[in-house]
Amino acid sequence: MATKTKAGPTKYEISINGKTATVVEDTYLLKAVMDAGFNVPTLCHHKDLTPDGTCRLCLCEVETNGKKKLVTACNYPVRSEIKVKTNTEEIKKHRKSLAEMYLGRWPNVETIQNIAKLCGATDKEKYKSDITDENPKACILCGHCVRACSSFMIQDILGFAGRGIKRHLTMPFGDVDPHCVGCTSCGYVCPTGAIQITDEMNNPVDPELIRRHGMKVNAEMATLDKMQNRMREVGTANIVEVMDAYDLLPVHNFKFGKHPDTHKIDSKVMTRDYFTQGAADACWLGCSMACAKAVDGFELKTGPYKGEKVVVDGPEYETAAGGSNMGGFDLDFIVEYNFYCDTYGIDTISFATTIAFVMEAFEAGIITEEHTGGKKLNFGAMDEALECLHEMARGEGFGVEVGQGVRRLKEKWVKELGADPEFLNDIGMEVKGLEFSEYVSKESLAQQAGYAMAIKGPQHDEAWLIFIDMVNNQIPSFDDKAEALYYFPLFRIWFGLLGLCKIVWNDVAPADNSKYPPQEAAKIPEHVENYWKFFEGMTGIPVDEDKMLLQAERVFNLQRLMSYYFGRGTREDDMPPLRAIGPATVEEYLSREERYDKQMKEEIGIDPEGKSAEEKLAITRDHRFKQYNKVIDAAYKRRGWDENGVPTVERLKQIGIDIPEVMALLERPDQ
Amino acid sequence: MIEVNNKEKLDWFEGMTVQDVLDKMGYIYPRITVSVNDQLVNKEDYATYKVPDNARVNVFHLAHGG
Numbered sequence: 001m002a003t004k005t006k007a008g009p010t011k012y013e014i015s016i017n018g019k020t021a022t023v024v025e026d027t028y029l030l031k032a033v034m035d036a037g038f039n040v041p042t043l044c045h046h047k048d049l050t051p052d053g054t055c056r057l058c059l060c061e062v063e064t065n066g067k068k069k070l071v072t073a074c075n076y077p078v079r080s081e082i083k084v085k086t087n088t089e090e091i092k093k094h095r096k097s098l099a100e101m102y103l104g105r106w107p108n109v110e111t112i113q114n115i116a117k118l119c120g121a122t123d124k125e126k127y128k129s130d131i132t133d134e135n136p137k138a139c140i141l142c143g144h145c146v147r148a149c150s151s152f153m154i155q156d157i158l159g160f161a162g163r164g165i166k167r168h169l170t171m172p173f174g175d176v177d178p179h180c181v182g183c184t185s186c187g188y189v190c191p192t193g194a195i196q197i198t199d200e201m202n203n204p205v206d207p208e209l210i211r212r213h214g215m216k217v218n219a220e221m222a223t224l225d226k227m228q229n230r231m232r233e234v235g236t237a238n239i240v241e242v243m244d245a246y247d248l249l250p251v252h253n254f255k256f257g258k259h260p261d262t263h264k265i266d267s268k269v270m271t272r273d274y275f276t277q278g279a280a281d282a283c284w285l286g287c288s289m290a291c292a293k294a295v296d297g298f299e300l301k302t303g304p305y306k307g308e309k310v311v312v313d314g315p316e317y318e319t320a321a322g323g324s325n326m327g328g329f330d331l332d333f334i335v336e337y338n339f340y341c342d343t344y345g346i347d348t349i350s351f352a353t354t355i356a357f358v359m360e361a362f363e364a365g366i367i368t369e370e371h372t373g374g375k376k377l378n379f380g381a382m383d384e385a386l387e388c389l390h391e392m393a394r395g396e397g398f399g400v401e402v403g404q405g406v407r408r409l410k411e412k413w414v415k416e417l418g419a420d421p422e423f424l425n426d427i428g429m430e431v432k433g434l435e436f437s438e439y440v441s442k443e444s445l446a447q448q449a450g451y452a453m454a455i456k457g458p459q460h461d462e463a464w465l466i467f468i469d470m471v472n473n474q475i476p477s478f479d480d481k482a483e484a485l486y487y488f489p490l491f492r493i494w495f496g497l498l499g500l501c502k503i504v505w506n507d508v509a510p511a512d513n514s515k516y517p518p519q520e521a522a523k524i525p526e527h528v529e530n531y532w533k534f535f536e537g538m539t540g541i542p543v544d545e546d547k548m549l550l551q552a553e554r555v556f557n558l559q560r561l562m563s564y565y566f567g568r569g570t571r572e573d574d575m576p577p578l579r580a581i582g583p584a585t586v587e588e589y590l591s592r593e594e595r596y597d598k599q600m601k602e603e604i605g606i607d608p609e610g611k612s613a614e615e616k617l618a619i620t621r622d623h624r625f626k627q628y629n630k631v632i633d634a635a636y637k638r639r640g641w642d643e644n645g646v647p648t649v650e651r652l653k654q655i656g657i658d659i660p661e662v663m664a665l666l667e668r669p670d671q
Numbered sequence: 672m673i674e675v676n677n678k679e680k681l682d683w684f685e686g687m688t689v690q691d692v693l694d695k696m697g698y699i700y701p702r703i704t705v706s707v708n709d710q711l712v713n714k715e716d717y718a719t720y721k722v723p724d725n726a727r728v729n730v731f732h733l734a735h736g737g
């Protein structure tokens with residue numbers, strides 16, 4: 001019986017050779033048959049490629065409402081309660097004669113010989129003719145390579161030309177296509193060896209090992225991405241609406257985590273109205289994830305190129321979220337500031353976070369139109385924000401000050417305008433002089449520490465732990481958080497050292513990743529292994545978790561020591577602004593009053609009843625800084641650093657970098 | 672009453688499904704793994720799998736990129 005529910009997929013009970021199986025609607029019959037334990041011969045089918053239905057070997061009999069017909073199982077989607085037979089006399093006859101024809105044409109190809117055996121075809125002579133190809137590595141026209149090129153690489157380099165017996169594999173105009181990226185996917189999926197890989201660029205020690213693991217990524221992108229993060233379709237912007245739903249999208253200088261207008265800038269609007277290029281256009285041609293997106297023909301409304309139509313690379317998630325952070329819920333604005341930041345060589349994140357800070361200071365009356373050159377810089381003042389950007393590039397007016405970033409603006413306004421330093425420090429979203437990237441970290445201690453402790457400042461280069469901490473609640477204790485703050489930065493540093501992109505680590509996951517317990521699943525073990533194999537395939541040196549962590553830990557400690565030597569890497573440099581770890585203003589407290597009151601009662605043990613908002617804010621502030629200090633204490637300890645956040649001599653010895661040049665970094669010239 | 676991710680409490684009602692829990696929690700991220708009392712629930716069963724009263728529901732989100 002078919003069971004249909006509001007949100008769930010329809011399922012059908014089908015009968016396969018008399019055996020009952022429950023199948024989700026649109027499952028291909030071949031998969032259902034195989035899952036039920038029956039074997040059907042195939043030639044053009046490949047598990048990672050879209051079905052083709054050309055070889056006709058997978059014929060099965062399907063009965064609906066008493067009517068029987070033969071179908072190719074590999075591309076027949078189950079959409080009703082059918083009765084299936086996989087091996088009737090009629091089917092066997094068909095398969096046998098097909099197999100005999102294949103055998104007559106390609107008698108020495110092993111794949112064909114195996115199929116022939118399975119179908120009971122033994123007579124090599126029956127269909128022998130002048131098109132018979134005795135080559136054991138002949139092309140059998142299975143089409144795997146054509147489909148791999150299009151679904152793994154989003155390229156259409158290979159195709160078939162000619163009809164009937166003249167059908168053959170070719171590149172456009174029968175010539176070698178210069179657009180071929182040399183990914184070797186076609187050679188990898190070719191079952192006969194008709195496509196040979198002859199050139200191993202960069203001289204890897206074991207190219208096959210690299211290829212095997214790389215192809216796993218390709219296959220996951222081709223088959224799973226559309227159900228997972230849709231990186232090919234929308235890139236990283238897929239999470240704009242997700243972050244809003246989880247109260248994590250920065251709005252108005254990180255005050256809030258969601259906004260009623262988010263739907264105006266979410267990935268649906270980007271794909272519908274903006275993105276025109278979906279193929280790999282940027283990082284490097286040949287990446288099967290192809291998450292970089294572009295907007296073509298965008299007409300600029302401001303600045304030196306006003307009125308011109310341009311191509312814009314992006315926007316990515318953080319650029320869009322920078323929009324919401326400035327109160328700019330308008331994709332025209334976001335694409336425009338994206339273009340000009342790229343053109344001027346300005347980081348979109350630093351720009352957006354700085355402008356958001358300026359806007360809050362403007363609304364709080366710390367600066368006025370007198371300081372901004374007449375610009376009313378309230379949240380949502382998009383034209384004015386763009387004008388600041390142009391001024392910044394021209395080296396004129398208020399834009400010059402904005403271009404100095406949050407830290408220098410704070411110092412300047414305290415010194416020159418007598419602004420309240422505590423307020424500015426609370427709301428100025430920077431650590432170590434770098435502006436925060438676009439996530440609200442208030443409810444995740446591990447995320448706060450991962451960001452604020454990061455050597456180059458608050459961004460996800462080292463750790464992005466919001467989901468495993470705040471949402472999944474997988475690392476509840478300080479020790480758990482410290483462990484995550486040990487492992488993830490090291491892993492991320494390690495693949496950074498190899499020059500490998502991390503998106504293919506965690507923006508797609510193997511279908512069965514959930515077989516691991518959650519703590520392990522969070523690491524996506526099979527993808528970590530891919531990276532180890534890339535390393536081993538290239539260098540010939542096998543690597544495992546311990547070796548990987550050691551390699552990374554040496555570099556990580558060296559980086560920390562260098563930053564210490566130059567006056568940055570200690571506890572005070574790891575301290576976040578209040579806004580990053582909790583509500584910084586009464587307005588913010590009241591916007592999530594129920595949540596904060598509940599926490600006060602349950603976590604701090606103080607009854608909020610009868611307290612003013614100011615009192616409650618002060619209690620929360622105090623508590624959150626204490627918690628933050630505890631988490632970095634635990635993380636320092638796990639990393640083998642002292643309580644000031646400086647690597648200990650003992651740790652440097654353990655990891656084998658206690659050489660004089662490194663030890664000398666402990667002698668800080670300013671102390 | 673059921674508990675989600677060892678933290679959030681939700682009122683239970685007769686016929687409550689995994690999908691109801693996800694809707695109530697606002698969990699719209701596509702890459703999640705759900706278990707009810709340590710029993711893994713397949714995606715295609717979210718809308719039909721009944722969550723018993725006092726259940727421990729775990730909704731594990733995989734980290735995303737950036």
Ligand code: SF4
Nearest residue numbers: 149180181183184186
């Ligand atoms: S090497 Fe890659 S891009 Fe070139 S034809 Fe083969 S699959 Fe296509």
Ligand code: SF4
Nearest residue numbers: 139140142143145190
């Ligand atoms: S070259 Fe290989 S993969 Fe491509 S059609 Fe021929 S046999 Fe199939």
Ligand code: FES
Nearest residue numbers: 053055056058074
């Ligand atoms: S496997 Fe070739 S038609 Fe199904």
